[in-house]
Amino acid sequence: MVNDPDTLTGVVLGGAHGIYDVHTDTGILRSTLRGKLKKAFAHAQAAKSLGKERFRRDKMLIDPTYAQRMERIEKRDSGEAPLPTRLSVGDYVKVRRLADGIGLIEEILPRQSELSRKDTGSTEKKAIQQTMLANLDQVVLVFAMAQPDPHFGLLDRYLTICEAIELHPLICLNKADLSHAVYVDEAIALYERIGYRVLQTSIADKQGVEQLRELLKEHTTLFTGPSGVGKSSLVNAIEPDMAVKTGMISDVTGKGRHTTTGSRLYPLSGGGWLADSAGIRALTAWNIPPEDLAACFVEFRPFLGQCGYGDCMHLDEEECAILDALAAGTIDEGRYRSYVRIYTGEER
Ligand SMILES: Nc1nc2c(ncn2[C@@H]2O[C@H](COP(=O)(O)OP(=O)(O)OP(=O)(O)O)[C@@H](O)[C@H]2O)c(=O)[nH]1
Numbered sequence: 001m002v003n004d005p006d007t008l009t010g011v012v013l014g015g016a017h018g019i020y021d022v023h024t025d026t027g028i029l030r031s032t033l034r035g036k037l038k039k040a041f042a043h044a045q046a047a048k049s050l051g052k053e054r055f056r057r058d059k060m061l062i063d064p065t066y067a068q069r070m071e072r073i074e075k076r077d078s079g080e081a082p083l084p085t086r087l088s089v090g091d092y093v094k095v096r097r098l099a100d101g102i103g104l105i106e107e108i109l110p111r112q113s114e115l116s117r118k119d120t121g122s123t124e125k126k127a128i129q130q131t132m133l134a135n136l137d138q139v140v141l142v143f144a145m146a147q148p149d150p151h152f153g154l155l156d157r158y159l160t161i162c163e164a165i166e167l168h169p170l171i172c173l174n175k176a177d178l179s180h181a182v183y184v185d186e187a188i189a190l191y192e193r194i195g196y197r198v199l200q201t202s203i204a205d206k207q208g209v210e211q212l213r214e215l216l217k218e219h220t221t222l223f224t225g226p227s228g229v230g231k232s233s234l235v236n237a238i239e240p241d242m243a244v245k246t247g248m249i250s251d252v253t254g255k256g257r258h259t260t261t262g263s264r265l266y267p268l269s270g271g272g273w274l275a276d277s278a279g280i281r282a283l284t285a286w287n288i289p290p291e292d293l294a295a296c297f298v299e300f301r302p303f304l305g306q307c308g309y310g311d312c313m314h315l316d317e318e319e320c321a322i323l324d325a326l327a328a329g330t331i332d333e334g335r336y337r338s339y340v341r342i343y344t345g346e347e348r
């Protein structure tokens, strides 16, 4: 089976109701999970008593791949272990090409990471983790240098989420062609000092666009940031054909573009994937437990464990190593304020 030329490795771009679009080297395959087809197989078995040949012929009229599919399933159905059936956008899969544009997902490959949303039901206890995106490994946090003026408190919020789920963040300050306030330059220096990569880009003069495109290669990246900062403009500059491509994918699924549930991935011509805005909801829905928050501020880390109290929350406790570092100017005041704001649950 490993050498079967019809078995390909692909990436799940999107899906709904048990039908998934899988991107492979030979195009997008509209695919079902093997488990789903098992049900169809059971249905076919039941139909046998009604006259197998007639059922087959009728079925063939509405689905030309039916006979082929059933044959393959019959062959494979003997004594194999069940496969995982929970599939997410971003999953790498083994998919069997059954016909032009049609596939069968046979195996889900191990995930490198997953971004899940805590679905809190009627009771807290029933909260379940729903995976929104698999294998996402990078987030580009886009802000404008001006118009609108950047709000670094919001950037800190995004950064802590990235740190909490170990997603690599890139800070992108767009509209570098516009004149901007001094505090923006100070912030750039600060974020670079604490270890973040800060890109300055502009659509107007294409500054930093090539650099950004390079950084997206071979990654699965989510773009996020406030409205009007130029996220769409950046994506279009990086991938001019993106709009065309998304249109094509919509045709394959036969669905409109305004899907409200689930995320979608878009292939980048340079290699790698871009996650769409549904992933953003998953990201911002993330709640960091208060006791984990300080460690999500990267520059706080060297001081953690050095406070007088083991359970120090670094708010007004005595012998607090974080407050000492703040007083000494080692920790930036604005960043500390962000810590307090997020800790106390203040809106921005
Ligand atoms: N001067 C300047 N304007 C830009 C730049 N990038 C984008 N813009 C403009 O900023 C406005 C907003 O850009 P969008 O790409 O729609 O912003 P967005 O982040 O996708 O906004 P939402 O979709 O609302 O979240 C548009 O008028 C763009 O032309 C830039 O680098 N420099």
Ligand SMILES: [Mg+2]
Residues within 6 Å of the ligand: 231, 232, 233
């Ligand atoms: Mg946009």
Ligand SMILES: [Zn+2]
Residues within 6 Å of the ligand: 307, 312, 313, 314, 315, 317, 319, 320, 321, 322, 323
């Ligand atoms: Zn402390």
